Every structure is written in structure tokens, then in C-alpha cells.
Amino acid sequence: MLLVFVLQAGCATGVPGRGSLMGLGHRPPTPPFFNAAAPARSPTASATGRGAGVPPASADTSAEAWAHGPEGMATSEEVRARARRLEEERAEALVWAAQREGREPTAAREAEAERALARVVGLCSGVEDVGAVLAFTFWVEDGALTLVGYQEERGSGSEGRPVEAPELTRVLRLVLTEYVGGRTGEVVLRLRREAARWAVDYDASRTAARPPEARRLPMRMPGTPAGTFLTFHEVAGKWMRAVQVPAGGASRVELEVWLEDGRLTGGQLREVRRTREGPGGSPLALSPEVAGRLVQVLLPFTEGLGARTVRVVLRAEHQPGEARARGRVESARVERPPPQPGQSWYLSMHEATLLRWREGVVEGTAWLAQRGVEELALWFALGIIAKGLGFFATEGLEWVTKALGREPEVVAGWLRTALRRLTPEEKAAFERLWAKVLLEGEQALGHSERKKLRGLFVRLEQAIQEPLDVDLKKELRKDARAYYAKLYPRFAKILQEQNKDLPIHHRRPLQYAHLFPDENVNAGENLVMLKEHVHQRVNFLWGRFRTARPNPTTDEARRAAEIIDRHFEPWYHRADEPPGMLKTVDDAREAALRELRSRFPGLE
Amino acid sequence: MPLPGLERLFDVCLRLKLSVETLPPAREPPRAGCSLEGLPFDPVLADVYARLGYAAFATELIGAGWTLDRSDDQVHKLKENNRWWRENWWEGLGEPVIVFGGDIYTYATVPSLADALGRQPVVEVDTYEPEAHVMPVASNVDRFFDSYSHYLEALAAHPRYQKSGDRELLFPWDMAEVLARDEQLVELIRAGRFESLMKNMQESNATRRWLAKVTGR
Numbered sequence: 001m002l003l004v005f006v007l008q009a010g011c012a013t014g015v016p017g018r019g020s021l022m023g024l025g026h027r028p029p030t031p032p033f034f035n036a037a038a039p040a041r042s043p044t045a046s047a048t049g050r051g052a053g054v055p056p057a058s059a060d061t062s063a064e065a066w067a068h069g070p071e072g073m074a075t076s077e078e079v080r081a082r083a084r085r086l087e088e089e090r091a092e093a094l095v096w097a098a099q100r101e102g103r104e105p106t107a108a109r110e111a112e113a114e115r116a117l118a119r120v121v122g123l124c125s126g127v128e129d130v131g132a133v134l135a136f137t138f139w140v141e142d143g144a145l146t147l148v149g150y151q152e153e154r155g156s157g158s159e160g161r162p163v164e165a166p167e168l169t170r171v172l173r174l175v176l177t178e179y180v181g182g183r184t185g186e187v188v189l190r191l192r193r194e195a196a197r198w199a200v201d202y203d204a205s206r207t208a209a210r211p212p213e214a215r216r217l218p219m220r221m222p223g224t225p226a227g228t229f230l231t232f233h234e235v236a237g238k239w240m241r242a243v244q245v246p247a248g249g250a251s252r253v254e255l256e257v258w259l260e261d262g263r264l265t266g267g268q269l270r271e272v273r274r275t276r277e278g279p280g281g282s283p284l285a286l287s288p289e290v291a292g293r294l295v296q297v298l299l300p301f302t303e304g305l306g307a308r309t310v311r312v313v314l315r316a317e318h319q320p321g322e323a324r325a326r327g328r329v330e331s332a333r334v335e336r337p338p339p340q341p342g343q344s345w346y347l348s349m350h351e352a353t354l355l356r357w358r359e360g361v362v363e364g365t366a367w368l369a370q371r372g373v374e375e376l377a378l379w380f381a382l383g384i385i386a387k388g389l390g391f392f393a394t395e396g397l398e399w400v401t402k403a404l405g406r407e408p409e410v411v412a413g414w415l416r417t418a419l420r421r422l423t424p425e426e427k428a429a430f431e432r433l434w435a436k437v438l439l440e441g442e443q444a445l446g447h448s449e450r451k452k453l454r455g456l457f458v459r460l461e462q463a464i465q466e467p468l469d470v471d472l473k474k475e476l477r478k479d480a481r482a483y484y485a486k487l488y489p490r491f492a493k494i495l496q497e498q499n500k501d502l503p504i505h506h507r508r509p510l511q512y513a514h515l516f517p518d519e520n521v522n523a524g525e526n527l528v529m530l531k532e533h534v535h536q537r538v539n540f541l542w543g544r545f546r547t548a549r550p551n552p553t554t555d556e557a558r559r560a561a562e563i564i565d566r567h568f569e570p571w572y573h574r575a576d577e578p579p580g581m582l583k584t585v586d587d588a589r590e591a592a593l594r595e596l597r598s599r600f601p602g603l604e
Numbered sequence: 605m606p607l608p609g610l611e612r613l614f615d616v617c618l619r620l621k622l623s624v625e626t627l628p629p630a631r632e633p634p635r636a637g638c639s640l641e642g643l644p645f646d647p648v649l650a651d652v653y654a655r656l657g658y659a660a661f662a663t664e665l666i667g668a669g670w671t672l673d674r675s676d677d678q679v680h681k682l683k684e685n686n687r688w689w690r691e692n693w694w695e696g697l698g699e700p701v702i703v704f705g706g707d708i709y710t711y712a713t714v715p716s717l718a719d720a721l722g723r724q725p726v727v728e729v730d731t732y733e734p735e736a737h738v739m740p741v742a743s744n745v746d747r748f749f750d751s752y753s754h755y756l757e758a759l760a761a762h763p764r765y766q767k768s769g770d771r772e773l774l775f776p777w778d779m780a781e782v783l784a785r786d787e788q789l790v791e792l793i794r795a796g797r798f799e800s801l802m803k804n805m806q807e808s809n810a811t812r813r814w815l816a817k818v819t820g821r
Contacts, residue, residue, distance in 0.1 A: 372772070470730075470737060471810035474774055477708055477732060478667035485666045496663035499671050500706035503732060510732075536692055536731065543734030 079524040080409070082487050087378050087409045091345045094375055098352030099217055103359075109143030112218035113176040116145045119300045121169055124191055124198055126293065128162075131155025132193045137333075139214035140183045140204075145176070146214040147300040148186070149333040161196045168198050175202055212336055212343055213304030215351055220359050224299050231264050232295045232302075239269050240291040245316045245325035248278025253314040253327070255294075261354060262302040263441050276317075284318050290327035297329045305347050305354070306386070309335040342408030346382030350438065353379065357439050368435050376431065377419070381411035383438040400461045403518040414520040420475055421463035422456070430456045464517035473510045480504050480522045487524050494575050495529070502575055503535045504528070507565055509542055512557040528572040537589040538568055545596060548603035559599060567592035605651045609750030616753040617661055620760045623669075627658040630676045637722065640683070641690045643700055646713045646724040648745040653682075662756055668775070670752060672705040693729075697736055698800050701727065704745070707775070708732075713745065717797050725792055727801060728776060738801040739811070741776045743788035751775075754782045780817035793819050 099105070116138070123134060137149035179202060180187050186208035192199045245251045252275050257267040294312065301310050311334075316327040340346075353368060368376065384404050403414045419427055433453040436444055445453065468476070481504045485492040495502055505528050506521060513521040520526070530538070545552070545560045552560070567588040570578040583591075597603050617624045633654050634640065636647035657676030663669030675682035685703050689712075694700045701712035702724070710731060713724035723744040730737035742748035755775040759765055762772055776783055784790060792798065793815060805811040 469810040470805065470808040471774075471777055471814070473732075474730070474777060478774060481667045481708060492666070495666060496669060497660070497671070499663070499669065500708060500710050500731075503708070511734075532731075533688070539731070539734050546734055 076525050079487065083413065083524050084409045086483075086486055087412055088345060090375060091349050091378055094371070094379070095216075095348050095352040098355055103220070105143070105218065108218040108220040108359075109181060110177070111220040111222065112143055112145055113173065113181055115221075115223060116147075116300070117169060117172050117176055118223070119296070120172055120189065120191070121165060123293075123296055124163075124168060124193075125165065126289075127152075127193055128159045129155035130158045130160040130193055130195055134191045136189045136191075138180070138187050138189065139208075139211055140180055140185060140187050141210075141214060141216045142184065143181050143218040144215040145181070145218075146211070146304050148211050148213070148304075149331075150297055150300075150329070151331045152329055154328075155193060160193055163193075163197055168200075171198075171200050175200055180204065211304075211334065212339065212347055213306055213308050213334060215303065215305060216348065217351055217355050219303070219355060224302065225262070228262055228264070228302055229295070229299065232298055233291070235264060235267065236291040236294045236298070237288075239267070240286050240288075240294065240327075242269055243272055243286050243314075243316060243325075243327075244283035245286065245318045245327075246274055246276075246278045246283050247281035248318055248320045249274060250276040250315065250317040251325075253316055255312040255314070257298060257301075257310040257312060258307075259302060259304070259310060260307045260441060261305060261350075261439075262358070264302075265307075265441070265443075275315075278318065279320075284323075284325045286316055286327050287324040290314070290316070293327070293329060297332050301332065301334065304334065305351050306343075307337060309337075311335050340386060342382050342385065345378065345408065346386055349379040349382070353435070354439060368431065372431075376435075377416040378408065378412040379438070380431075380434055381415050382408050383434070385411065387437070387442070396458055397461050399464055399517040400457055403464075410520070410523070413523055414518070417476065417479070417520045417522045418460055418464050420472060420479075421466070421468075422460065426456060426459060465514050467514050468510055476510055476513075476522055477504070480506065480527055483522060483524070484527045484529060487527075488529075488573070491529060491573075491575070498575065501532045502529055503532060505530050505535055505538060505572075508557065508561045511542070511546070512552070515552070515554040515557050530568070530571050530574065531576075534568065534571040534585050537585055538564055540589065541592055541596060544593065544603055545600065548600055556600065560596060563595045563599065564592055567595070605648065607648070607651055607655075607746045607749070609746035609748065609753065610652060610655075613661060613749045613753040613756075616756050620662075620756060622662040622756060622760075623660070623664050625658070625660040625663075626656050627674065627676055629654055629657045633657075634675065634682070640702055641686045641700070643702055643715045644718070644722070646702065646704075646715070646718075646745060647722050648724075649702070649704055649713060652745060661752075665759070667708055668756075668759060670705060670707045670711075673703070693731065693736060697729070697738070698803065701729070703729070711741070711748070714801070717792060719743070719788065725789060727798070733804065735804040737805050738798070739776060739805070739814075740789060740793055740798045740802075741783065743786050743792065747786050747789070751779060751782050751786065755779050758782075777814065780814055783818045784820060790819050794821070 120134075120136060127134065132155035133151075133153040135149075135151040135153075136147060137151075139146045139148050175189065180189070183204050185204060186206050187202055187204045188206065189200070189202050192201075239255060243251065243253050252271070252273045253269070254271040254273075255267060256270050258265045294314070297312070298310060310332055312332045313330045314327050315330045316325050318325040356368075381404075385408060400418075403418070404411055406414070419430065422430065429452060433445065433449055433456070436449070437453070442450075481495065484504045485495050495504075507526050507528060508516060508519075508521065510521055541564055542560070549556055565572075568585075570581055571585060571588070614624060616622075630653070634645050634650055636645060636650040638645045638650075652672065653675055656672065658674035658679075659672040661670045663671065673682045673685055674680075682704065689701065689703050689710075699714065699716060701714050703710050703712040705711050706728075710729045712727055712729055714727055715724050718724045725740060726742040726745055726748040728739045728741050730739075742751055752775060755773065755778075758779070759773050765772065773779070802811075
């Protein structure tokens, strides 16, 4: 086993890209997100970042020059970009943890190759037509083999002699483990039936975009789960029974098979077209073996990720004198829905969590339960976006629906904060049920679970419109401080040192968070660091506002925040006094107070 | 005077590999009973400052780390902060306090509630609110260090902290059971001695529930 691994590692750099077992080729470029071909990294190491166009959030930790003040302060767009980068780092950390904890990557790569091998050999076993070619297109990444296409070409029609399976297995194992498994990119494995053997070659020289359903983590599961196998058999049988072939004629059959992760979510017989009329007579049904062959072709596709369609073309033909029509799968290829924002984040996190589920190395629910909302919010948020908001079309949801309709990182931040408002029991139920939806599909929820999950969204809708109690405010302040330190790493050290003397202020205060229910009160844009004496003056103004408007409207709270921001902005994001200021912080307080008085009659 | 709570806090930080920073004390640290903004300086705090000019515990845990205000021959943060508090917060609080450190919030002793040995109870003051929110946390400064050390232990033992560094627990909010062991504190709360300081917390259901947990009522 060790020898196989060494060979695999060796072929990552020195193996030809194309040939009949040997040849020359090149290594396709690695995708921009998660360089999974690289050795396992720590989250810290990964923070050196490849965020498209976004500087890594940790890159400025050593910038002493910005230790105390906001010269060159990030714009709101930059703050948003940093927030995105932070979410990406969280996703990377989760994937990294999933990749390492309780797993043996070598064993997983070997299992991956053995599974692919068994499936390829299985499909070859029924083919005796000399000259027939079976082509399997895989996306290969760090030993994970995701089938993205299958094609079968007819041969001469002459029947070959039986082929010894062990010999084919030996050659294929060599190709899959030594030449293909260590690559990253698209690899086409082509097998041509000769009179007494299969000729195997592969082509890794084609450049292709990374398909979204491709996995980055090899799996150690032995084969297809029995439940999946039975479901496919039942459905394929039903589809094939619906096909009628003209006596002595031929038909082209086109199918759509809808998958989500490893689940069959549906499909349809799109077209049955006669391609050759026969001499006449009653049309004939397909031989039952055709359904079995179809299942054999489809099962490897279940190892991909996310929602996708496999489009299958079958050729059916009736030979005069035979009781049933014959059929073969001519092609099967994956069709993808249009990409959604944050899809690569989602699929990476999804793969990481799904992996535990599929392998059963660590019980999936237990693993997730240890992560918590802080880590999983992005996965939840992206899952909600991926599923569409239709699932939540529950009466009475207004703010929740609005909040969930935004960019992934905004939704994740909002969800992280909003879920704080639920009780620990409600939060645990939300995590459990939503994880079930994402891992097992919406249909896996029982009636009561579905009702409970919808009820939790309704509860969330109510909770976000209620004023925060003191305990929640404390939790959110702690979160805000930790988040601010991540958002502005150059301030992390001084925030640690100065603690209470350097508060993180909510520009729209926590007190009024319920007036902005679809907004994340802990979003980067709402947080500023300021000195305690400045905070005290700002709080003084909010105290006056509260006395004058005990129950303000959303607009009043927003306008008051704008006035205060306008006068105190020079002191924001500073651990020292702003240089060159003619006015003092007391001048700012008086000016803001005057403006608040003129805007809100009755304010003293 | 022995300070078992402070010693335990050092031990816990060492054991849990949490950061501890200290600076040597002033040549003439504030003495027990000396006047600070016209208030008698707490004897336990005086013992602390006799050993340390500054201390910071577990500050890498942003939001959970705790620092002792610096008072040595170079920096007089303790004195400066207390002047600021007299000018800006005493009136609002309705009672004078001596601030000496904090995490996100400020920690203070309450001279008017000192026991027979002159030891002053400790409160947490949340000045993020327009009207400061006060929570009682210990019957004396050393007892506070003891409870805080238990908090760090509970934090580190939490499964989510171990897995992902999440700091799910808050001090003193999630430490009601630990605070309940401080009998002198419980007696003071039961006797309503903190009521005037806690006047801005009366509407909070969460605070009522927390107090009930601490006092067992």
C-alpha cells in the first residue's frame, strides 16, 4: 500500500499527460480556489490567500504604520471585500479540518481508485464488439475522481473472445493510481475492445474548466450505498419500460437525470425518436439488460457535488427474430445550472461536511454539532441561496426573506448574528434540521421536521424584530470585537492590550438592532473602534436621543446615527487622537447635540 | 495577605497555555485604605498592586481576556482612570466606585459595601449603555480572580472552543454557578445591597434570571 502511495506521489510531477500507459503531456493549471493539489495546509498557512482581487485580511498584520490611526482607511467596498475574504478563510479552515480529522488520505485515494476501477471494469465486462470504444472523462483532483462524461462508440460488429478481467484490472489500476490519480485536471480514459483484450490509453493533456460538481477530497467509501442503487434500478426500469422500438428498426432515446449530491431527485424521458423504420409490426420493448446498463453508467455520476443534470443518449435497435430490442448507452454527460454567487465556497464547504456523511468516519451530525454556527453560517447561508428562497415561502416571512436574498457573505454574517437570538435549544434544532436538508435533501425531512424548520424561520422573523436583552448585547459585543480584530488585523494587538479603554462602537446601536431586522448589526460597516472618552460622548448623545424618543422609528434612529457619524468620524478607527484636528471631541459632542436638537424637537 | 485567587489564575493560564503579561510593581504602590479620589483603597487590591504594576491575562482571547490597570513608576493609569470615572460616571452610577481593570467592560470595587476587614466587593460596569449597567461579580478582588480563573477553565473545556476556538461562554453571564459559591457575594445580593447600582438593569429579564441563578432564588 505504501508503495502505491509513493508511486502516486511521484506521478504528480513526473508522469506523462497522454499516452498508452506512457507518453508526454502537461499538467493543467490548478483552479483559483483551494489549491487542493498542494499538500495539506494549516488554516494559518492558507491565509496567505488567493482571494480574487482581494488582499488577504491578514496581510496587513505587520503594518506598524497603521497601528493607531485610520490613514488610508478602508472604504466600505474594501470592508466588504475583507469580509468576503474572512468568510473564505473560514471556509478554508472547515475544509482543512474535514480533510484531516479522523481520516487517512492515502487510504481514501486508494479507495477512490479502486471504486473507479471496479466501475470501469464493470462497464467493460458486457462489451464484446471488437473496435468498440468506452471513454470515461474524469475530473481528477488530489486523488478524487469525479466522472463528468461517458461515451461509447460502436465497433465493427464482430464478436471478440472473452477478456480476462484480472489483466484489465491490473492495467487500469496502474493507470488510475500511478498516472492519473496524482494529477489535477480533466483526464479521459479510453478503452478500446480488441479481439482478445482491452487497449487502455489516457489523455490528460486537455485543458478544461473545473466543473463545479468536481470533488477535491477522495472518499473512502467502498461503493454505492444500497439505497441509491435500488432507487436507480427502480427508476431506470420504469424509464426503459416506457421505450418502444419499431420492429426491425432503431430509436434514439434521450433522458434527463436530475441529481443533487448523490441523490436522484428526478428525471424525465425527453425524447424517443425513430431513427430507422422497420418492415412493420408491433413495436417492441427494450431488453431488461438495458436498464441495468443504464444504472451502471449513471452510478459513478452520483459521486459529484451539488445540483446537476446528467443527459443520457441511448441507442436502441431491434434485430429481426429477437423478442426484445437491444440498447446501449451512447453518451452521458453532466449539464450544470448557471453558477450562483459563492458557489465555489459552498461546494467546498459542502464537500467537507458531506464527506463525513458519506464515509461515516466520524458520525456526520456529531462532527457538525462540534463546529457551531460561527463556522457553519456560511455553509448554511450558501445552502439557502443554492436551494432558492422558495423553500422558505412561509406566510409571515418578510425580513428573513429579504435578509437571505443578499450576497453570500452578507447572508452569512446576518445569519450568524440573527441565530444568536434563538434559544440554545432552538439554535441546535435549526442546525440539526438545516444540516439534514443540506446533506440528505429536503425530502429527507419528515412532516414534523419540516414543520419545525419552517416554525424556526418564523420564530427568527419574530426574534429579529424584538429589542435585544442585556445578555444578547453582551454576546454580540464580544462577537463584534473579535470580528473587528479579524477585519482589521493591524488593530488586533492594541485591542488586546487596551480592552475596555478601546471599545468597539456600533454606529447603529445594539439598542436599535430590532429596527433594522434584515441588517447585521455586527457587519463590518457598522463597527468602529474608538477611545473610551470618545465613546462616552457618543453614548451621551444616544442617551439624550433615547430620552427624547423612547420608541423611535427606523428612520429616526438612522438619521440620529448619521448625525453622530458626521461629527465623530475623525475619531473612528483610532486608538489615538486624530492629528491636525481643530475641534475637540467636546466640540464634536456640542455640534452633534445642536444638530440632533434641531432634527428632533424635544431633545435636550 | 495571601491571594489564592490570583495565584490560581496564574496557574490556570499556565496550564491552558494562555498568555500572561505582568510588570513589576511601583516602588510605592497604593496602600490599603489610602485615598483614591477621596475613597479608601481596597486592601486586597493594594496587595495585588504590591506584587504587580500591571497584568494581562488571556488577552489573545479577544473579548474574554482581562487586564489590570497599570500603576507603576512610569504609568499611572489607575489614578487617571479613577479621576475620569469620578468626573464622568459617579453621578450616573449614584455611587462612587474604584475602577481597576476589565475586559470589554470595566471592573470596579464598591467602597460603600466593604466588609468588616475593609474588603470591597467587585462589580462589572457596562458603559456601552447610555446608562451604565452594573452586575455584581465577587465579594472581593481575589475572589473575582478565582471566579475568572474558573471561567477560563470552562471556556477551554467547551467543545466548540477546542474544535474551533469559539468563545461561547461569557463572564460573568455564564458563570452563575461559580459565582453562587461566593457566599458573601450571594448574601450581599440577597440583602439588596447592589440594588441602587443595578437600577438600570431592572427591566432586563435576562438579568433577573441570572440573579436568581446566583442567589438560588
